[in-house]
Amino acid sequence: MALPDRSRVVVIGGGVVGCSIAYHLAGRGWSDVLLVERKNLTHGSTWHAAGLVGQLRGSSNLTRLMRKSVETYRTLEESTGCATGWRGVGSVRVAACADRWEELKRLATAGKSFGFDVHLASPSEAKELFPLLETDGLYGATWVPGDGYVDPSQLTQAFATGARAAGVRIVQNCRVEAVERRGRRVTAVVTEQGRVECDVVVNATGMWGTETARLAGVDVAAGMVEHQYVVTEKTPEVPPDLPTFRDPDARIYLKPETGALLVGGWEDGTRVPWRTIPRDLGPELFTPDMDRFAPLAEGATTRVPAFGDLGIQTWVNGPIPFSPDAEPLMGVTEGLDNLFHCCGFSAGVAAAGGAGDAMANWIVDGDPGMDLWPFDVRRFGASHNVPAYLEQRVVGAYENYYRLHYPNSELAAPRGQRRSPLHDVLLSRGAVFGTKYGWERANWFAPPGVDPVEEPTFGRSNAWPHIGEEHRAVREGVGVVDRTSLAKVEISGPGALALMQRTAGADLDVAPGRVVHTQLLNVRGGIEADVTVTRLAEELFLLVTGSASGRHDLTFLLQNAPDDGSVTVRDVTSAWGVLEVCGPRAGDVVRQLSRCDFGDHAFGFMTAREADLGFAPVRALRVTCVGEAGWQFHIPTEYMRGVYDQLLAAGAESGIRDVGWRAVDSLRLEKQIPLWPADIGSDHSPYQAGLGSGVRPDKPGLLAGPALRKLRDERPAKRLCWFSTDADVVMHGGELVTRAGTDLAAGVRSAGYGWTVGRTIFSAYVPEESAHGSAFQVEVAGRRFDATRHDAPLHDPDGKNFRT
Ligand SMILES: Cc1cc2nc3c(=O)[nH]c(=O)nc-3n(C[C@H](O)[C@H](O)[C@H](O)COP(=O)(O)OP(=O)(O)OC[C@H]3O[C@@H](n4cnc5c(N)ncnc54)[C@H](O)[C@@H]3O)c2cc1C
Structure with a gap:
């Protein structure tokens, strides 16, 4: 197909993700779309993917996105006439140690709170579902009937066929070599076959995501590592409806492959094969690394003995995109308003349907339709984009994939990238550091004689009593907290006030010297950020936000700033x-x-x-x-x-006592201070979150004004409620709130122990009709405990303690 001179949207990348975006854009009525691919469709990572499709994630929206994939895959063949190889056979995931079982039970509870169909199974039930299983040493399993697998190449071709039928143009062997921009907008892409003017560009280039973004002068954190699986010879022992299977303790996944078994895994020792991806890379694979695969093969043989009896027919060792936390990169950055990123997927086959849908919404409506912060490209910034750091982080993320994810565990490496000037002295005083956005932050302090190491656990760690002491120091005496990692943004110039009035819910036309706690609100009235803004001078504001929120908030401000030079928005965190x-x-x-x-x-x-x-x-x-x-x-x-x-x-x-971030979290829970993104996010209005009194919906020029005025007069479907329980139970978020024995599909947002009040405190969005009731319970890893709802903070409800 000949290259047009102009297209409303240019999608760069013809893998499963790019083709899904083109298909979904067409589905939204945007068919003036050009997809360009440097080789042939699927010739990046997609062609050699295994094709497992799992849906359950740690958050409701991510699970929703994956469910959207499955809904699409179920019907795509019918709507396009092209086979996709979709088989909804379900999935079994087993636990081979007590902590894994605890993790699975907590995950299943979280799934229930999202309204997701997930079941716990005993080892013998798991064997009925997956007959090749060896149950010795197993604690239990989860069963997700809606999961399955797909043929990645067929799926991509089906998306492409559907897109073409709706008018999308797809040009192959057409590499994008440059991106032209004017100010904050991309205006054209320059390809091997010519120049195409456009209104929107989508970077769907998988592991090339960083390279493509740089063509436009933008940095994103997409890396890549080697990943391998094997396919056995065929055997009649593999039933046709065998579910997919995961044994994270053996670090393996398995899928039936037309009468054979496909086994892969997330082992230690993978590598980043190149500093720069070879220009002419086609659908080539790396040499099999048998030593690296050996522990996986051993684990697979123990758990699925049939695997050990079969010869290996095919060995696939291919490049897989990876980000620093193994989740994809979606959305726009601070530099350009019309360059959308949708790359870095390590489970892109599973996610493509939902991601394509969300990305099409984002482009057409200016909003993905749900809070996608865990996938947002802006959760990584300059610190992650340093190549040596990114390389180590993606290897770490790969190796971590099937490790136990304890709520209190911290990244092992790379560490020490960003340090407060107090780092060394805090270390000498017993600080036990965690990491956020590259920063080392003191989680808690080990008193003299106590080992400054925290055991990872789902229960109460050895840090518990020491965090309690720090908490009490703040309530009863005085504490000092190093919060250098907080992101700080200065907004200055004659247009500064107008920008703040447009984006923030509160009235910021206050006297210099006033500090205002407020939220940045999007066009739907959703909370994009929770910040304190200080008017330092007539034309100078200081915005202070979370350690990992700086790039996100700065982008939101810039997207709403005039381009006449009247406002300067500057990240001053490091100063x-x-x-x-x-x-x-x-x-x-x-x-x-x-x-x-x-x-x-x-x-x-x-x-x-x-x-x-x-x-x-x-x-x-x-x-x-x-x-x-x-x-x-x-x-x-x-x-x-x-x-x-x-x-x-x-x-x-x-x-005076050093106080770490863990104690601060416990202190704020006692005061019912919501935290972004744990308690509030872009899906929630200030009215739902109990922050309505600080909002001025009638303020002239407020972006969220029309939406807020409507929301103010409506009853929200769900409301943020605060609870406590005196049960001896450790909560981390993700638990399920019930009322009078009825599941409210309300997941716990943030949770922790309040040492002053001696109870565990937590928050959840509860349906309005239940929000004012009683007889609440909270389900933690399958067990239920009584809980009390509180209208006011448990500690100092009148706010008297703020006074000196
Ligand atoms: C061994 C292995 C097993 C896997 N198993 C699974 C699995 O079971 N389930 C799962 O969900 N995922 C799996 N994956 C991951 C999956 O392959 C990826 O997540 C997915 O293919 C990413 O799709 P994509 O479209 O984002 O990227 P890609 O498929 O890599 O597509 C990006 C495209 O962009 C093109 N491109 C790059 N630069 C340019 C340019 N400048 N101009 C034009 N075109 C350009 C490339 O040629 C490429 O075709 C596996 C990966 C591997 C390696």
Whole structure:
């Protein structure tokens, strides 16, 4: 087919994902779409994929996206006339150790909270479902009847056929070599066969995602590693309706392959084969790596003895896209408003149907139709895009794929990339670090004599009593928290106020020196970000957001900023350290180090000022997120160590204590302070989340204004409710809330123990008709416990403790 001069949309990449996007765009009535592929369709990773399609994920929306895939695969053959090889045979996943069984039970409960059809099975029931199973040493299994497998090449061709039939043009052997842009928009792509002007470009180039993004001057974190599976010779022992099978403890997956068995896995020791993908790479494979596969083969033989009796017919070792957390990259970045990324999929065959649908919605409606933050391209930033770091992270993510995912486990490597100026001194004081967005952050502090290592567990870890002590220090005395990793964005210029008024729910036309807790709201009234904004001067605002939210929030601001140069939006995270000094005795400490009057009258709650602290000039914000009096000090990084030392000396008499992020989370739960994205996200309005009182829906120019005015007058279908239980149970989120024995399809959002109140506290979106009732229970790994709903925070409901 000849290349057109112009197309409304250009999709780059003819793998299963690109073809699905083209198909779904056509389905939304956008058929002026050109798909260009550098080789032939499927000639990236797709042709050699195994084709397993699993749906259950850790969040409701991701599971919804995968379910959309299965719905599409069930009917695609009928609608296009092309075979897809879809077989809805179900899937069995077994647990061969106690912790895995706990993980599966928790996952099954989470699945139930999404309304997903998942069942627990005993080892003998699992054998009935999967007759080749050896049950010795098994604890149990999950059974998902709706899962299955597909033929990846046939599926891709079916999408392509359906897209072509609707008018999409597909041009093969046509590599995109350059991307032209003007300002914040891509205007054309330049291919081997000519130049095509366009309104929208989609980067669906799998493991080439980073390379393609760079053509447009954008960085995204798509990497790639080697991945292999084998196919045995045929045997009559394989029943035609055999389900797919996973034994994560043996790190293997298995799928029937027309009378044979296909076995692959996520082993240690994979490698990144190239620094740059060879320009002319076609559908070639790597040499089989038998040593690397040997432990998988051994595990497979133990669990499925028939495998060990069969000869290997085919060996596939191919490149697979991988991101730093093994999830794909979808959406737009801060640099360009019309370059959509949909790449880096390590389970792209399973996800393509749902991802194509979401991406088409995103392009046509400006919104994917659901909160896709766990897949959002902006969850990674400059730190992840450093090649040496990305390379190690993707290998780590690969090796982690079937490891036990304990809620308190932390990434093993690479570590130490971004460090606060206090890192070393905190380490010497017992800090046990976790990592977020490349930052090392102190989770908790091991007191002298205690090993500064945390055991991974689903239960209470060895850190529990020490986190409790930190919690109590803040409630009863004073704590200091290093929150340097918080992302900070400055918005300046004559148009700064208008931009903040457009994007934030609260009225930000406040006097310089005011601090406002608010949400950035999208056109649907959904919460894009939860931030504190300080008006530092008439034309200068400081926005403080979560450690991993900076790129996301900055993009949202830029997308809504005028392009007349009247506003500058700048990430200033690295310039400023942050220390939070909080607790009833915080004032006693900071007053010793400053000429500034920190009293309530002179320095009111939710105000900010330039101040001195020790020998440093600082920005002092009278805010904390722990429900006690305190200040957040923004300190130029080079002064951080000096200020910290002086705080410790000044606070010695008050018993000042280092406090980590875990204690902060427990403190905020007692105050019912919702956290983005755990409790609130772009699917939730401030009214649903209990944040409506801070919103000014009638504010002129507010992007979310029309949506909010409508939402204000409606009863939300679900509302964020806060609960507690005094049961001796450890919750992490993902549990199920029930009422009077009825499943409310309400999954727990965030959960943790509150040491002051001595209960476990959690949040969930509950259907409006049940939100004000009683007789609640929470189901944790299959067991139910009584729970109480609370209208007000359990600790200091009147907010008296904010005063000094
Ligand atoms: C051994 C193995 C087993 C797997 N098993 C499964 C499985 O069971 N289930 C599952 O869901 N996933 C599986 N996967 C992963 C799956 O293969 C990928 O997730 C999926 O194929 C990604 O599809 P894609 O369309 O994003 O990328 P690709 O299929 O790689 O397509 C990207 C396309 O972009 C083209 N392209 C790149 N640059 C340009 C350019 N500049 N101009 C034009 N075109 C360009 C490439 O040629 C390529 O065809 C497996 C992978 C491997 C290696």
